[in-house]
Amino acid sequence: MSTPAFTARVPATSANLGPGFDALGLALTLYDEVTAATTGNGVTVEVIGEGAGEVPADERHLVVRTMRAAWDRMGAAQPENLTLRCHNRIPHGRGLGSSSAAICAGILLARALAGAEPEDTRHRADAKLSAPSAKPFSDQDVYALADELEGHPDNVAPCLAGGFTIAWRGPGAGPGLARLEPSPEIRPVALVPGTRLLTETARGLLPAAVPHADAAANAGRAALLVAALTQRPDLLLPATEDRLHQDYREPGMPDTLDLVRRLRARGVPAVVSGAGPTVLAFSSGETLDSIASEVGNAWHIQPLNVDRDGAHVLFA
Ligand SMILES: Nc1ncnc2c1ncn2[C@@H]1O[C@H](COP(=O)(O)OP(=O)(O)O)[C@@H](O)[C@H]1O
Ligand SMILES: N[C@@H](CCOP(=O)(O)O)C(=O)O
Numbered sequence: 001m002s003t004p005a006f007t008a009r010v011p012a013t014s015a016n017l018g019p020g021f022d023a024l025g026l027a028l029t030l031y032d033e034v035t036a037a038t039t040g041n042g043v044t045v046e047v048i049g050e051g052a053g054e055v056p057a058d059e060r061h062l063v064v065r066t067m068r069a070a071w072d073r074m075g076a077a078q079p080e081n082l083t084l085r086c087h088n089r090i091p092h093g094r095g096l097g098s099s100s101a102a103i104c105a106g107i108l109l110a111r112a113l114a115g116a117e118p119e120d121t122r123h124r125a126d127a128k129l130s131a132p133s134a135k136p137f138s139d140q141d142v143y144a145l146a147d148e149l150e151g152h153p154d155n156v157a158p159c160l161a162g163g164f165t166i167a168w169r170g171p172g173a174g175p176g177l178a179r180l181e182p183s184p185e186i187r188p189v190a191l192v193p194g195t196r197l198l199t200e201t202a203r204g205l206l207p208a209a210v211p212h213a214d215a216a217a218n219a220g221r222a223a224l225l226v227a228a229l230t231q232r233p234d235l236l237l238p239a240t241e242d243r244l245h246q247d248y249r250e251p252g253m254p255d256t257l258d259l260v261r262r263l264r265a266r267g268v269p270a271v272v273s274g275a276g277p278t279v280l281a282f283s284s285g286e287t288l289d290s291i292a293s294e295v296g297n298a299w300h301i302q303p304l305n306v307d308r309d310g311a312h313v314l315f316a
Pocket of ligand 2: 015016021094097155199
């Protein structure tokens with residue numbers, strides 16, 4: 001009987017999108033691919049691309065820690081041997097959801113290796129696979145664990161579901177998500193600086209309370225953003241105004257806030273991507289040139305599309 005290997009393909013995500021702090025997120029066409037098998041001698045991790053030579057190559061690796069947590073949660077046995085190969089394209093600590101992608105990959109791979117996928121998505125056509133070692137772990141179980149490990153749901157929701165998502169937590173059973181189809185006119189451009197800012201650090205810059213007027217303004221703009229992203233891209237500039245997190249985070253990424261303001265002054269809808277320091281701009285044919293001339297050489301300009309499929313797992 002051969003030991004199966006699986007590959008998870010997980011998209012980058014941009015969370016918040018301006019006024020939707022910890023709620024709104026967009027999946028992007030930039031992917032990490034992680035292949036896992038319960039073979040080898042102990043735990044080995046090979047990393048190609050982003051994070052190579054930086055992230056630990058043992059039990060401390062985020063994907064390995066996530067797989068262990070997932071196997072515990074599904075009641076599956078912990079394998080002694082685990083071989084991971086990570087081909088990473090999502091830059092780390094830039095606000096493009098690298099940690100969420102790693103967490104979603106880890107949970108989906110753990111589920112596939114344990115044979116714990118729900119009946120309809122199970123990779124069990126291959127008769128050589130051993131019997132499932134755990135009870136079915138639903139897509140909602142995957143989302144709930146990913147939210148718990150990441151600490152906020154707005155990146156893991158679009159990473160798993162693709163497209164544009166609105167995520168929320170409680171009260172009641174687990175986190176929720178609504179997936180919407182973004183308008184075909186939505187053209188995200190990531191402006192990625194060389195510097196990093198860990199999400200944890202950027203969250204530490206936020207105040208415990210905000211003025212009621214700012215909260216009210218954000219609620220209105222977040223509602224407008226749902227309309228702008230799905231039906232009215234012409235409203236993206238007013239719809240991406242934020243008063244709840246971007247300015248508070250300026251001390252951690254002054255160049256990012258400066259670029260967001262300069263682009264917006266030129267009429268380009270631009271926001272801090274996630275917790276930064278990447279800037280996410282929405283371009284139209286005419287604005288891509290303005291973006292390029294405003295940005296200069298210190299930023300990597302990466303035109304992307306919306307990923308509409310979300311994370312998935314295949315036989316390797
Ligand atoms: N693919 C990965 N493999 C291993 N560790 C990762 C991976 N992606 C992210 N991480 C860990 O998460 C950290 C970045 O997470 P975070 O601060 O949330 O930024 P991001 O906005 O990129 O998600 C990295 O410094 C690294 O420790
Ligand atoms: N809502 C979170 C989003 C963090 O996204 P990331 O890609 O920077 O991890 C926040 O703003 O803290």
